[in-house]
Amino acid sequence: MHEMGIALQIVQIAAASIPVEMKGAKVLGVKIKVGKLAAVVPDSLRFCFEIVTQETPLSEARLEIEEIPVVARCKHCHSSWEIKEPAFACPSCGSGSIEILSGRELDIDSIEIEEPEHLNHSGNV
Amino acid sequence: MEIKVVRKVLDVNERMAQQNREYFTKQGIYVLNIMSSPGSGKTTLLEKTLARISSEIKSAVIVGDICTTNDADRLAKTGVSVVQVNTDEFGGDCHLAAHVIEKAAGQLDLKGIDLLFVENVGNLVCPAEFDIGENAKVVVISVTEGEDKPLKYPLMFRVCDAAVLNKIDLLPYLDYERNAVLENIKKVHPGMPVFEISATKGIGFEPWIKWLRNQVNRKKAPR
Numbered sequence: 001m002h003e004m005g006i007a008l009q010i011v012q013i014a015a016a017s018i019p020v021e022m023k024g025a026k027v028l029g030v031k032i033k034v035g036k037l038a039a040v041v042p043d044s045l046r047f048c049f050e051i052v053t054q055e056t057p058l059s060e061a062r063l064e065i066e067e068i069p070v071v072a073r074c075k076h077c078h079s080s081w082e083i084k085e086p087a088f089a090c091p092s093c094g095s096g097s098i099e100i101l102s103g104r105e106l107d108i109d110s111i112e113i114e115e116p117e118h119l120n121h122s123g124n125v
Numbered sequence: 126m127e128i129k130v131v132r133k134v135l136d137v138n139e140r141m142a143q144q145n146r147e148y149f150t151k152q153g154i155y156v157l158n159i160m161s162s163p164g165s166g167k168t169t170l171l172e173k174t175l176a177r178i179s180s181e182i183k184s185a186v187i188v189g190d191i192c193t194t195n196d197a198d199r200l201a202k203t204g205v206s207v208v209q210v211n212t213d214e215f216g217g218d219c220h221l222a223a224h225v226i227e228k229a230a231g232q233l234d235l236k237g238i239d240l241l242f243v244e245n246v247g248n249l250v251c252p253a254e255f256d257i258g259e260n261a262k263v264v265v266i267s268v269t270e271g272e273d274k275p276l277k278y279p280l281m282f283r284v285c286d287a288a289v290l291n292k293i294d295l296l297p298y299l300d301y302e303r304n305a306v307l308e309n310i311k312k313v314h315p316g317m318p319v320f321e322i323s324a325t326k327g328i329g330f331e332p333w334i335k336w337l338r339n340q341v342n343r344k345k346a347p348r
Contacts, residue, residue: 002250006134009134017130032134039280086313096315104280106133107131108133109130110129113126
């Protein structure tokens with residue numbers, strides 16, 4: 001439901017991550033990581049991203065979403081496992097004292113920006 | 126060319142939430158974020174809770190809704206200071222974010238306040254994702270909702286520190302499996318305390334009030 005706000009944040013962070021010397025460069029892609037436990041629906045996020053990138057340096061950017069599985073570790077017996085259903089107790093020893101290792105991510109990993117032409121011409125790449 | 130960014134999408138909110146937390150801690154205020162679906166009885170629970178505790182624990186409330194000041198009007202009658210946040214000013218957000226809390230706190234007289242309740246916008250999805258600088262989160266569900274709510278909204282039940290099962294006075298009239306909901310809460314968040322309450326009838330308040338008192342005292346102790 002808040003995917004629009006999240007899409008706006010992504011655009012803001014991506015635009016701010018373009019190095020100063022490359023001001024005006026187009027962002028061609030944004031890679032993000034979304035944990036399966038995060039309250040974000042990837043399809044809604046893609047839809048919102050399309051809308052909010054219009055008339056920004058990201059207007060041609062693809063949104064690549066890597067979904068991160070929910071992995072937990074038992075604080076009691078130290079075994080770790082992937083949580084695929086909403087059951088958060090250790091399958092080995094039954095303890096409810098667990099630590100979520102991954103699955104809450106909502107991170108921008110990297111952006112892909114167009115190659116600056118002057119660098120290509122001078123052969124510095 | 127690829128540029129590494131590696132930033133949390135919500136890091137602006139998280140930084141602001143941290144600032145809020147430090148601000149409230151400095152003033153010795155315990156902040157409780159109360160969340161639920163629309164209509165599960167957050168406002169009634171708060172009204173009745175305030176009536177029971179306000180003589181011993183000085184409280185204030187920030188209440189969030191998309192529109193109207195109806196909830197604030199109801200809560201103000203309990204005599205505590207209340208500020209209503211309407212998220213339509215902030216784009217009709219489905220949750221309260223940290224910057225909204227900062228602004229709302231500025232409109233409250235927080236002098237001598239021990240406990241600040243934040244009644245979030247009714248929604249079991251988005252508020253779970255947004256830290257507002259609280260000390261603990263509570264989810265309210267009612268027996269007129271499905272017993273599988275915890276399984277449908279696992280993040281909400283994972284991030285909360287306690288749950289209130291409200292409207293238990295209606296159990297005799299409903300086909301509701303009380304044990305099933307308790308089992309589902311336990312599946313998602315083993316060990317989380319669950320308070321079974323009827324806010325309208327005033328049933329089951331004691332353990333809840335005791336929990337609140339302990340929470341507030343624990344925070345005040347190191348002051």
